[in-house]
Amino acid sequence: xxxxxxxxxxxxxxxxxxxxxxxxxxxxxxxxxxxxxxxxxxxxxxxxxxxxxxxxxxxxxxxxxxxxxxxxxxxxxxxxxxxxxxxxxxxxxxxxxxx
Amino acid sequence: xxxxxxxxxxxxxxxxxxxxxxxxxxxxxxxxxxxxxxxxxxxxxxxxxxxxxxxxxxxxxxxxxxxxxxxxxxxxxxxxxxxxxxxxxxxxxxxxxxx
Numbered sequence: 001x002x003x004x005x006x007x008x009x010x011x012x013x014x015x016x017x018x019x020x021x022x023x024x025x026x027x028x029x030x031x032x033x034x035x036x037x038x039x040x041x042x043x044x045x046x047x048x049x050x051x052x053x054x055x056x057x058x059x060x061x062x063x064x065x066x067x068x069x070x071x072x073x074x075x076x077x078x079x080x081x082x083x084x085x086x087x088x089x090x091x092x093x094x095x096x097x098x099x
Numbered sequence: 100x101x102x103x104x105x106x107x108x109x110x111x112x113x114x115x116x117x118x119x120x121x122x123x124x125x126x127x128x129x130x131x132x133x134x135x136x137x138x139x140x141x142x143x144x145x146x147x148x149x150x151x152x153x154x155x156x157x158x159x160x161x162x163x164x165x166x167x168x169x170x171x172x173x174x175x176x177x178x179x180x181x182x183x184x185x186x187x188x189x190x191x192x193x194x195x196x197x198x
Contacts, residue, residue: 026145026149031103031104053143054143054145054146056146
């Protein structure tokens with residue numbers, strides 16, 4: 001679909017760590033999840049990089065986008081829900097590294 | 100350096116969300132339509148979001164949903180050289196004087 005696509009690096013079930021970085025700009029990775037470790041739940045497809053689209057460039061090569069699952073009580077130190085509760089966030093591959 | 104964008108407020112303390120039904124004003128429908136039309140012309144949602152995220156925090160909090168969108172559309176037109184800041188300022192001043 002896109003003229004160039006970055007190769008998919010992660011498989012479902014693999015553990016990944018979200019980059020702990022705080023650049024200015026249009027970043028879709030929520031602040032609260034940076035630096036946390038989660039599990040790849042699915043690959044959602046590959047899409048032009050929104051950080052580049054925001055700057056009026058084409059965002060290519062397209063970046064794989066994953067749905068990543070995190071345990072709520074690992075994300076929030078004061079979480080009072082059940083131990084199996086999760087939060088799932090869609091994160092682009094360039095924000096992930098192998099955990 | 101830790102920079103949290105003002106818009107990136109997930110997880111910060113906040114009050115209860117009170118959902119309310121409301122009708123849209125005519126100008127809000129127009130902003131929505133302009134947003135769709137500019138989208139069809141290649142102004143991506145990421146570009147529009149970037150402009151909203153650049154609002155000063157006080158303005159971001161004070162403005163309504165569609166007020167933020169209309170500012171972002173005007174900025175996209177300025178960034179693309181379709182409007183000038185001076186033209187926008189003149190129009191805003193004219194409208195202000197109408198009372």
